[in-house]
Amino acid sequence: MAGAAVRLEDISVVFNPGTPNETLALDGINLEIKPGEVVVILGGNGSGKSTLLKVIAGIIRPSKGKVFIDGRDVTKEKDYILAKNISFVYQDPLLGTCPSLTLFENMTLAGKRKWWLPFPYPLMIGRAQQEALESTGLGLGNRLPVPLTSFSGGQRQAIAIGLAFSRDTRLVLLDEFTASLDEHTSRRVANAALDRASGIGSTAAIIMHNLELAKSLNKRNIYLELGLVVNDSGTE
Amino acid sequence: MSWAVLSSAMQQGFLYALAIYGIAISFRMLNFPDITVDGSFTLGAAVYAVSLVNGRDPWLALLSAGLAGFVAGTGTVVLNRKLGISKLLSGILAMMILYSVNLRVMGQANISLLTTPSVLARLEALGINSPAYLLGLFVVPAAALFLLSYMAMTHLGLFMRATGDNEFMVRGLGVNTDWPVFFGLGLSNMLVAFCGALVAQSQGFADVNMGLGLIITGLAALIIGETVIEGLAVVRRRVVGRRGWNRWSLLPWDTFKQLGAALLGGLFYFLIIGICLRLGLAPTDLKLGTGALVIIGVALRFRRADVETYARARW
Numbered sequence: 001m002a003g004a005a006v007r008l009e010d011i012s013v014v015f016n017p018g019t020p021n022e023t024l025a026l027d028g029i030n031l032e033i034k035p036g037e038v039v040v041i042l043g044g045n046g047s048g049k050s051t052l053l054k055v056i057a058g059i060i061r062p063s064k065g066k067v068f069i070d071g072r073d074v075t076k077e078k079d080y081i082l083a084k085n086i087s088f089v090y091q092d093p094l095l096g097t098c099p100s101l102t103l104f105e106n107m108t109l110a111g112k113r114k115w116w117l118p119f120p121y122p123l124m125i126g127r128a129q130q131e132a133l134e135s136t137g138l139g140l141g142n143r144l145p146v147p148l149t150s151f152s153g154g155q156r157q158a159i160a161i162g163l164a165f166s167r168d169t170r171l172v173l174l175d176e177f178t179a180s181l182d183e184h185t186s187r188r189v190a191n192a193a194l195d196r197a198s199g200i201g202s203t204a205a206i207i208m209h210n211l212e213l214a215k216s217l218n219k220r221n222i223y224l225e226l227g228l229v230v231n232d233s234g235t236e
Numbered sequence: 237m238s239w240a241v242l243s244s245a246m247q248q249g250f251l252y253a254l255a256i257y258g259i260a261i262s263f264r265m266l267n268f269p270d271i272t273v274d275g276s277f278t279l280g281a282a283v284y285a286v287s288l289v290n291g292r293d294p295w296l297a298l299l300s301a302g303l304a305g306f307v308a309g310t311g312t313v314v315l316n317r318k319l320g321i322s323k324l325l326s327g328i329l330a331m332m333i334l335y336s337v338n339l340r341v342m343g344q345a346n347i348s349l350l351t352t353p354s355v356l357a358r359l360e361a362l363g364i365n366s367p368a369y370l371l372g373l374f375v376v377p378a379a380a381l382f383l384l385s386y387m388a389m390t391h392l393g394l395f396m397r398a399t400g401d402n403e404f405m406v407r408g409l410g411v412n413t414d415w416p417v418f419f420g421l422g423l424s425n426m427l428v429a430f431c432g433a434l435v436a437q438s439q440g441f442a443d444v445n446m447g448l449g450l451i452i453t454g455l456a457a458l459i460i461g462e463t464v465i466e467g468l469a470v471v472r473r474r475v476v477g478r479r480g481w482n483r484w485s486l487l488p489w490d491t492f493k494q495l496g497a498a499l500l501g502g503l504f505y506f507l508i509i510g511i512c513l514r515l516g517l518a519p520t521d522l523k524l525g526t527g528a529l530v531i532i533g534v535a536l537r538f539r540r541a542d543v544e545t546y547a548r549a550r551w
Contacts, residue, residue: 084410096408098401104486105394115395115411120386123486145485167409 003036003203004069004085004170006056011065013051013227025051027227028065038197038204040214043224049207050091052224053173056205058082069171087164089157091176096160097148103159104144107133110163132162135192153180161189165196172197172204179209187213194219241510243365249503250370251434252457253377256498257384258427259454264494266420267400268316271327273428273454275334276308277447280429281436282341288352298355298433305429308334309421317414338444345444354437376434377499380427388491396420397491449523453505456526459533460508461501465493505529 013026026048033039041049054060056067058079067075074082090096097106107129108121125133125144133140136158148156157180164172174193178186190206190213197204208214214221223231255277262270280301287297308330315326339345354360359372387393398406399416406413428450436442512525 078412080407080410080412083408088408095402095404098398098405100401100490101394101398102486105398105488108394109398109406109409115391115416117391118387119391120389121391121394123483145481147490 002170003201005035005071006033006171006203006205007031007068007071008052008056009066009068011052011055011062011067013048013055013060014063017063025227026055026062029227029229031222031229031232033203033205036198036201036203037220038194038206038217039220039222040217041205041207041222041224042209042211042214046226047224048227049224050175051227053088053175053205053207056171057086057088057173059088085169086171086173087167087169089161089164089172089174089177091179093153093156093160093180096163097156099148099156102145102147103133103140103151106148106159106163107144107166110166112167126166128166128168129162132166133159135165135196136162137188154182154185157181158185158189161193165193165200168200168202170202172202174204174206176207176209178213186210187216190217238514240365241514242507243370245503245507245510246370247365247373247438248506249499250373250377251438252431252453252506253499253502254380254434255428255431255450256454256457256461256502257377257380257495258424258431259451260458260494260498261384261396261420261424261427263455263458265397265400265491266417266424268323268417268421269327270309270312270421270424271324271451272308272312272330272334272421272425274447274450275331275338276305276425276428277432277435277450278338278442278444279308279334279341280305280432281442281446282338282347282432282444283429284433285347285349285352285436285442286341286343288349289347294353294355294357294437298430301433302426302430305432306422306426308429309423309425310418312425313414313418313421317417335444342442342444347442348440349437349442350440355434356437377502381495381499384495385492388488388495392416392419393488393491397488449526452523452526452530456529456533457501457505458498459501459530459537460504461497461499462494463533463536464500464504465497469493 008029008031011026011029012024015021015023015025029052041052043049051060055062058074058077058081062075065075066073069082069085088096098109104125107125110129111126130141138155138158140155140159148159151159157177161174161177177193178190181189193206194204194217221231221233222229255273259273262268262273283304284297284301287300288294292300312326312330315321315329316323321329359369362368362372388397395406395411396416396419399413403413406416432447436446508529509522509525513519517525
């Protein structure tokens with residue numbers, strides 16, 4: 001599977017336009033991410049990092065500019081249609097999982113099955129989901145019938161990451177995904193995520209706050225400030 | 237407690253279980269506070285009554301009532317999803333619109349069903365209040381319980397529950413969440429409309445105001461049922477203790493419990509009402525009593541959650 005090529009052309013995002021709360025989140029961003037490339041997006045709070053990923057995923061429509069995935073203009077495409085080929089991991093693990101459902105049910109949701117099928121789902125998780133759970137190294141495979149509300153924030157985030165990677169999508173977007181993990185676990189999870197992304201050939205964009213961790217990954221770094229790209233270390 | 241009170245509670249509990257299942261689907265599975273049911277209950281009764289008066293087959297009339305309910309439910313989804321009206325207001329609007337629709341369908345405020353053929357005719361021949369009649373009536377909620385439990389084990393059921401829990405996540409999996417809600421709310425209102433038709437048949441008339449306050453009745457029954465089920469689960473844990481899990485633990489037990497709570501809750505609710513009436517509560521005060529039941533049920537849960545949070549904070 002080849003990763004997706006992403007191209008942003010003159011992307012601007014304005015929140016609350018025409019009101020006293022008008023905010024320019026992204027200001028004419030031009031960016032190209034090659035198939036299979038892993039980029040690390042850095043920047044302070046309010047620099048527009050999360051908005052950038054949400055624009056790529058179709059969750060936020062840009063006020064100006066165009067988004068191309070594999071050369072196709074997807075600026076006006078619905079988020080759930082784009083999501084068929086994109087996995088998104090949020091900073092908040094509650095957003096990426098169904099808290100009232102069990103771990104087994106969450107993993108089953110990520111399985112490659114049609115939602116409208118009127119047949120009972122098998123009482124076992126798929127191989128990709130099983131591998132994803134094992135890769136967290138937290139022994140989660142023994143807690144399949146437990147609702148996610150019973151897991152800690154860090155465990156839930158590890159599950160959300162596992163869910164995202166078990167789908168084998170062509171583009172993976174990770175929004176400060178190690179924020180709720182401890183230093184040791186975040187390093188291990190970040191490396192495992194990169195290995196997994198390169199293993200399946202996905203393109204990946206990762207937002208990070210931890211500069212040291214970002215540098216240790218040795219990938220292309222993009223620095224954002226006030227909605228502008230101020231530094232791009234270039235392609236690998 | 238006399239057999240008459242028990243029998244009446246069982247009859248009503250079995251009939252209303254369909255509506256309570258519907259309310260459980262919208263409120264608990266889809267997390268959609270749908271008030272359309274007040275209107276779709278009467279719509280079911282209205283369509284059924286008018287079909288019978290016009291000489292239709294009773295089973296076809298019942299099917300038409302269910303379909304009408306399905307359409308009413310999907311109408312609420314259209315208001316919410318396509319026109320951007322909030323969930324609560326969509327339900328209120330649909331309920332209000334349905335009041336006029338029901339009057340249009342019926343052509344008058346009340347239709348008698350005493351001389352028309354009945355879907356319950358064979359059962360009624362066994363003698364109302366007889367154990368055989370009650371057993372026959374029990375088949376209706378039992379079959380619905382079986383089918384809904386089956387649905388909970390399918391991908392469709394799983395995605396409906398997931399959409400109610402975290403719609404954002406489900407969209408992130410590439411699913412258009414409009415469809416699970418569309419189907420779920422349609423199904424919910426279809427069950428309510430079936431219930432309306434059966435209740436109209438059992439009481440011998442359809443009335444344009446018969447759905448008034450159904451949502452409160454349904455929620456009261458659901459809360460009572462959930463409290464009973466939770467109590468039974470606590471007893472089971474104390475008797476059996478905690479055990480390891482196996483494949484069957486992966487079944488959607490929470491949903492099974494909710495559906496069971498709907499059935500049990502209906503029985504207990506009508507039993508409580510029957511006993512209260514026997515003890516001298518005026519029928520005009522029934523809505524007051526039902527409202528009080530909901531308030532007590534919710535307040536008790538709130539108090540318990542409050543105590544648990546406090547205990548956690550201390551320790």
